[in-house]
Amino acid sequence: MKFFVFFTLCVVGAIASPLTADEANLVQSSWKQVSHNEVEILAAVFAAYPDIQAKFPQFAGKDLAAVKDTAAFATHATRIVSFLSEVIALSGNASNAAAVQSLVSKLGDDHKARGVSAAQFVEFRTALVAYLENHVSWGANVAAAWNKALDNTFAIVSARL
Template identity: 55%
Template sequence: MKFFVLVLCVVAAMADPEWHTLDAHEVEQVQTTWKAVSHDESAILYAVFKAHPDIQAKFSQFAGKDLESIKDTAAFATHAGRIIGFFGEYVALLGSSGNQAAIKTLLHDLGVFHKTRGITKAQFTEFRATMTDYLKGHNNWNADISHSWDDAFDKAFSVIFEVLES
């Protein structure tokens, strides 16, 4: 049986040798810790804008506006829901190994969408840093969880970065 599982894993890996998502343990950790923040969309986007005004400046609706006065508006909540909600989609899709192609397409399209708006790899990396800090602050963090999230971001960004400029 073990040998059969091993063969299956090797075959699955050969099907797409260049890219695959997380292992089951990582998926479990990412999904559990995501749950703790999944309803904090506006708070997360607020933290991102606060730490990185250059990101806020890319949003035509919010550029140049006082963050404190926009953070509780309906428009802010709508944007936050779309952007942070995307992560919910990614995290949910990670749960099934049959979703590799769907995940890759989703990430590729996200990269194309942002490239057309002049968003850079460096800005995605800024975004990642704040999101990781937020997750850290709202979970019982440890090195193992940290490693799982690093892998989740590395895998996602490896696809998005194929498209973006540095």
């Protein structure tokens, strides 16, 4: 029986530690403070980790200041931030767990196909959290909620890379 439960969790790939409603509220309300700053967020990630910029065919080898104000940059930034917004909006509700699992698994598969490594996802996470710390009302409870949310999401991604 124990084996069956373990096996089922592995196959379903259940999110290890789902956010409580309070934690989801903290993540959602802090994300709302910055989710309209798509270009700034992606630029902060590229500035902190140029190896991430180098993976984007349209931006590789170019000066960040020169590409940051282009339509192509805004389009990419909006795609990435919208994905995060979608997952964040679904969090905190157990009935959305399967949808989150499938969206994030696909993100991992798509990025594996692009040659993105788990270490680069960790870099992305580090840059994102640094951006949040400086641009939202940050505190121990907000940090803990984001940490849990990102642990859950990145565990799913890493398993696919």
